[in-house]
Amino acid sequence: MAVVIVLVLLVVGSVIFTFVSPYWFTPIASNWGTIDDILILTFILTGIVFVLVVLFMAWAIHKYRYDKNRRSAYEPENNKLEWWLTILTSIAVIAMLAPGLVVWNDFITVPEDAHEVDVLGQQWHWAFRYPGEDGVLGTSGVQHITFANPLGVNPDDPNGQDDILIATSQVMHLPMDRPVKILLRSKDVLHDFYVPQFRAKMDMIPGQVSYFWLTPIREGTFEILCAELCGVGHYQMRGKVVVEDEASYQTWLTTQPTFAETMSSGGVDAGVSLFDRGRLLAEGQGCLSCHSLDGSAGVGPTWQNIFGRSETMADGSVIVVDEAYLRESIINPNAKVVEGFDPFMPPYDLTDEELEAIIAFMRGEGE
Amino acid sequence: MDYVAPAEVEDLELHDPDTFITKYVWSQDHKVIAVQYSIIAIAVGLVALVLSGLMRLQLGFPGMFEFINPATYLQFVTMHGMIMVIYLLTALFLGGFGNYLIPLMCGARDMVFPYMNMLSVWVYLLSVIILMASFFVPGGPTGAGWTLYPPQAILQGTPGSDWGIILMLVSLVVFIVAFTMGGLNYVTTVLQARTRGMTLMRMPLSVWGIFIATILGLLAFPALFVSGIMMLLDRVIGTSFFMPVIISLGQQLDYGGGSPILFQHLFWFFGHPEVYIVALPAFGIVSDLLSVHARRHIFGYRMMVWAIVIIGGLSFVVWAHHMYVSGMNPWFGFFFATTTLIIAVPTALKVYNWTLTLWKANINFTLPMLFAIGFIVTFVNGGITGLFLGNVVVDVPLSDTMFVVAHFHMVMGVAPLLVIFGAIYHWYPLVTGRMLHEGMGKFHFWVTFLGTYAIYFPMHYLGFVGVPRRYYDYEGIEFIPQSARDLNSAITIAALIVGVVQLLFIYNMIWSYFKGKKSGPNPWKAASLEWQTPQTPPVHGNWGPNLPLVYRWAYDYAVPGAKDDFCPQNQPRSADAGSSAMVAGSAPSAEDN
């Protein structure tokens, strides 16, 4: 008997939970309300089936509980009943599938007037590129990537010279009410451009360009997360997207450097201090995914107050962290590993100049 | 009717054991091998259970456990997933239940290739040892997620990319060899060694489920085999099957031109049938549990068989529904969404028929029945969320969120496990001659059923919120409210309780082996053949001097006109009206002779 009561309570509880609990979608910020509609439709149809099946079962096991003076009914099959159930189920399935496919057709049909934005993922960082005044993105490829050209824009493509680069801030802007085609690239592993409020998402695959489109319909700042496992720093690969009116968007866009500008000034980091160069490098190389700056635990030791700190090594010896140790630990990380951490960091092949910049940054943080 | 000695079915040359070693270690008896398979699978499953507890600790109480860092967290996730799917569920259903039940339910003395069967279990053990070894190599086991997607699986930046991934791939290849040796046995035995009168449509649904699942496995595992070999080559000798031009952590690698998507296609060509490799045996077994304990034939037997066959066939043309947002050609979405939702129809029919079996039945609330009911609820819940994820456009916002995690745990984690528990409570008396302890079993059922529902039902709603999966920490993500974090803590507590209670189940199995109530033959009064052996538990060779003869299907309960509530498969129709006592439990063919 307990079973019957529990089953009924389970159904009632599930329904109540659905309506009462605070857990529901974030308010939508794109045109993909149609996706939500199909989802709600699916929810209602399948919810009804769940409630009916479980309640029917609860009723049946109550009514037909064991009685030694009774025997079960003998009716090996009932074609009519089974046909009806097949037909009803098929209708319900079609009712979900057909509108779903219509919306999918919208989803994969990018409007002619959509403007393009290029997103590059890497472990564990986002970078963005907008077409310049010509409205056309230059060609790009991982093989073009250098320290000065972090997005791999083809330097020989005239279309790319005026492309606008957002290489380090991890913040992108989008104008309201204008369809945008988001082009997705990766330079290392799979990533996935995911903004919950947009509903849409798509994987980024090294070696090819994937895409999806949307029209932002709500102003605000939204978080960009990576939704495809991309290594230890996966959970820290975060950016921001700012949706704003057209005027603010244009103003913002004009303040960002173009590809030609960054190249002629020797790369995105020209003219900045050694400390800032170090910071850019640390972000770009993904150091900060494992080494925190605020003392919190990570895959590797925190960089807060790292310079001059005494660390106990895995073999029990104690080392005072100095420039020589940091240098060695970047080039050959697993030679001396701090106790309690795994020998996990890959060796980095940096130039002397880059090493100096990073170490300056690590020092600076400690001061 | 002239009598043909059952030697008409090739009599196997049985390998007669004489020492302890040949009887219990290098045994060729399918029953011993089944137990060996089960013990290894359950042992390795306990490792996976502990891993899931550790990972839940981090999710529920982030930062409280120093030894769980982002790398170890991903390693826990990966090893938990891989062990549960392959080394526990696949091995236990097919190697454990398949081995035990097929010969007994078909009326055979053993598998047709006993020696290969023995090799199978030992090679399986080898694959488990290789897998476990990866915990102890530098860098630890792989943390690439159970899907092992390249490029990240073999690149720096993923835990275990030096030795862990190599051992994982080698272990999988070895497992596939083991599975193939076992699988050839299961299929050939069903085809060749059924006893006289055991037509295909007289077979219990357990055999059907295991039979079709094994065929799926035999045809699908090669995809994992090929992709595993290709990835090993990419990792070890630097080929570029799956590897495009990559700059990893600031360094240009020597790869170029390959396609990560190619791996995903191969992986899911295996991965989707794998879901049914686990689900179909569960479907079959639960049908038998329902029927026996509800004292009623399964409703719509033919439809149940066809559904198993159709689902098995369709499972080969739905694989890319795991890849809707993978960046593959978006036009595939139309095809795969359609095929995926078509599968819902035969699956739904199976659910209807299970509930209709209970309708107008005479239901005993035994432990197997409780677990079967728990299975139906869990499976319906997990099945309908599959309609969300299968309908391509609804998958877009939900993919890679906790909704997916909740969905597949319900449908191919908890639901099959409930069947496994029910099946163990059901067949334990046949294997050991003793009943499992009822009180402990009830406690185990209620905590497991309600606990897992408490874990996974709310988890779907975290997916609606948009909480992504495989995240070490949600610190600083603004759209995830505090209430969702609290929910994560609650889920963790439920998970830990459910996890601990599984130990009680293990204890029950050990305790009952020595102290359990003696069951006698056929304690559930089941009609299917496995309970009709001359001895309980059955001895080597199963059937005594003569193989049983089968006169009916496996579901003759409450037959109108029959004296007893059930008619064993080996009871001639002419004996229905009389007493069946002389038939049940004795060698029927002797009297027929």
Place this chain on the structure above:
Amino acid sequence: MGIVKKLTAKSWSAENSASDDQHLSAISPHSSKIGLRLFLAIVTSLFFLVVAAYKMRMDLADWVPMPEPDLLWYNTVILIASSLAMEWARRAARRGQAQTVKLGMMIGGLLAITFLVGQLVAWQEMANLGFYASSNPANSFFYMITGIHGLHILGGVIAWTRSMARIGRGDDEDKIKLGVDLCATYWHFLLLVWLVMFALMIST
């Protein structure tokens, strides 16, 4: 009785019961033959997937054809001859000509071993030309396909040694016949696989 009829039978009703009671599971062919056929189906699935992967990888930009050593043609001829010898042995076994069986099996097996050696030499040649497995995708596939195929042949050779041992011992004639039969089937199948794979590799 056709498979459709079998699978639509109402097995609970008393109607067909009498004939069903007489139902015998397949007595022939021998279980080993069924097992082998099933195994060949698995291997077919394996190589089918290799071909699918090959085709998909081929469509990517960096594909270049690989050199085709003449030796592969000679190896192909050797494998055909090996298969023919096996067939000769099989037919002789049916007629009960013990000496011919022995000779055919011996030639077939040795030719298969020769084929394996030939493939290793082909690897050597390929490597000497500077084409390693990681040089280009076509070569990666070449090494992988010939490797997997070679392992299957090697497995066949192991089974063959068992059959030869049986013949040497002068075992039961039926068992020898079965062993020869299984070997021949396996050999033909692997020949077919090789022809398809070889055609695939030289045509692209």
